[in-house]
Amino acid sequence: MAMDEALLFSVAMGGPPTLRLFVFGRPTVTVGYFQRVEEVVDVGLAQREGIDIVRRITGGGAVYHDPSGEITYSVVLPETRVPGDVVESFKYLSSGVVEAARILGAPAEFAPLNDGVIAGKKFSGQAQTRRFGVVLQHGTFMYATDLDRLAEVLRVGGVKLSSRGPVRARVTTLSEFLGRTITKEEALEALIEGFKRGLSAEIHEGTYTEIELRLASELKWKYRSREWVFMR
Amino acid sequence: MKSLVARREVKEEGGKVFSVELESDPECRTVGLRISGDFFAFPPEPLDSLERDSVGRHVLELVNLASRALSEVTLVGVSREVALSVFKSVVEEVMTKCRGG
Numbered sequence: 239m240a241m242d243e244a245l246l247f248s249v250a251m252g253g254p255p256t257l258r259l260f261v262f263g264r265p266t267v268t269v270g271y272f273q274r275v276e277e278v279v280d281v282g283l284a285q286r287e288g289i290d291i292v293r294r295i296t297g298g299g300a301v302y303h304d305p306s307g308e309i310t311y312s313v314v315l316p317e318t319r320v321p322g323d324v325v326e327s328f329k330y331l332s333s334g335v336v337e338a339a340r341i342l343g344a345p346a347e348f349a350p351l352n353d354g355v356i357a358g359k360k361f362s363g364q365a366q367t368r369r370f371g372v373v374l375q376h377g378t379f380m381y382a383t384d385l386d387r388l389a390e391v392l393r394v395g396g397v398k399l400s401s402r403g404p405v406r407a408r409v410t411t412l413s414e415f416l417g418r419t420i421t422k423e424e425a426l427e428a429l430i431e432g433f434k435r436g437l438s439a440e441i442h443e444g445t446y447t448e449i450e451l452r453l454a455s456e457l458k459w460k461y462r463s464r465e466w467v468f469m470r
Numbered sequence: 471m472k473s474l475v476a477r478r479e480v481k482e483e484g485g486k487v488f489s490v491e492l493e494s495d496p497e498c499r500t501v502g503l504r505i506s507g508d509f510f511a512f513p514p515e516p517l518d519s520l521e522r523d524s525v526g527r528h529v530l531e532l533v534n535l536a537s538r539a540l541s542e543v544t545l546v547g548v549s550r551e552v553a554l555s556v557f558k559s560v561v562e563e564v565m566t567k568c569r570g571g
Contacts, residue, residue: 271514274506297510297546299486324510324546350484351547368512470506 239268239292239461241446242376244453245314246295250370253450255315257334257433257441259426262303262310266290267391270298270365274470278393289391293467296376298352298365300392307382307411309425311335311433314374328352328364331375333436335362338379338428344415352377359410381425382413473501476563478556486510486547492529492560498568500524500532509547516542529564533557 245256267279267289275281275291278300284291289302303310313331320327329348336354339346339361346362349355354362354377364377389406412420434441446454460466474496479489487507495501503524505517520539524532536557540550 270508272506272511272517273508274504277506278508297508297514299508324512324544351486366510367514470504 239294240457241450241454242312242314242374243295243457244450245312246367246369246372246374247453248447248450249314249316250372251449253447254444255319256313257437257439258312258314259429260310260312261308261422262290262305264288264290265305265387266292266303267300268292268294268303269300269467271295271367272297272470273300275468280391280393283391287387287391291467292461293469294365294376296365296367296374299363301363301365301378302383302388302391303378304380304383304387306422307380307384307413309379309381309422309429310376311379311429312374312376313433313437314372317368317371317373320373324366325350325352327373328366328375330437331366331373332362332364332377334429334433335377335379335436336432337436338425338432339412341428341431342381342412342416342420342424344412356410356412356415359415360408361410361412361415379425379429380409380411381420381422383409383411385409385411385414472496474564474567476560476567478559478563479507480548480552480556482548482552485549488548488553488556490556490560492532492564494529494564494568496569498529498565500527500529503532507548509545512544512546514543516540529561529568532561 321330336346344356346356352364353360361380362378366375394405474494477491481487486509488509489506491504493502503521511517516539524535
């Protein structure tokens with residue numbers, strides 16, 4: 239999360255638009271900027287099972303990142319490069335994950351406001367923020383996420399539960415839908431090609447700049463602090 | 471001192487959860503305001519400021535403060551009108567309980 243914010247600053251200062259594909263080092267739940275941790279995460283279970291909790295600077299809902307079954311993407315680029323309408327921009331910037339799923343053989347599509355779905359079940363969620371004329375969108379690509387663990391650690395209650403039902407019934411993975419094991423390498427390859435197609439962009443592999451690394455190093459303390467994580 | 475709490479949560483069809491919790495003292499002064507949910511607000515800072523700035527003020531002032539804050543953000547997942555109605559709802563509930571009401 240610190241690197242995503244660093245990239246946002248970097249692009250705001252004239253750095254190149256960036257696509258970042260990464261896997262969390264440990265099982266992690268990220269919560270949206272406005273969410274109250276205790277309402278959306280089983281904190282006790284997370285502590286017992288060694289699942290980290292991190293607050294994002296983007297809005298949206300809580301997400302379970304499974305290092306063995308999920309790749310996270312971040313796209314950072316000037317606002318002028320994306321549709322002005324926020325939902326349209328969600329659709330445009332998530333086209334990479336939708337294309338990637340199609341490459342792997344699943345009939346994926348975008349579902350407003352911010353989901354990627356296969357046969358009506360969510361395999362990808364997107365979140366976004368806009369600052370300094372820059373859009374940061376990050377999202378998930380669940381190719382083999384442990385969905386039972388996801389359903390255990392994420393809490394859905396109140397009006398969301400009554401309107402949408404239990405979590406487990408609403409989500410899927412590429413492996414589950416296709417009935418075969420999708421490997422991390424397959425998923426990664428599909429994502430790179432998917433973003434090339436979806437964004438009609440040339441993608442060049444690169445390394446972080448010195449300033450991005452320095453910013454991320456300074457920002458990581460915020461993301462690790464209890465004040466930030468339990469801000470709400 | 472016993473505080474009074476009102477909470478309201480909405481989710482429009484196809485939208486996101488938007489929740490407001492208002493805590494007041496018996497004299498109708500705001501003790502705490504918590505805005506939460508999985509909605510998006512660009513930028514988020516006016517809502518952060520609203521949470522801070524409303525503390526210590528009469529709860530009735532919250533409607534105007536909220537209206538101003540909401541006019542400064544682009545909301546996604548909840549309409550401005552519905553968001554404002556949530557603030558009005560918690561204010562009304564608190565006002566029926568506190569002495570200034």
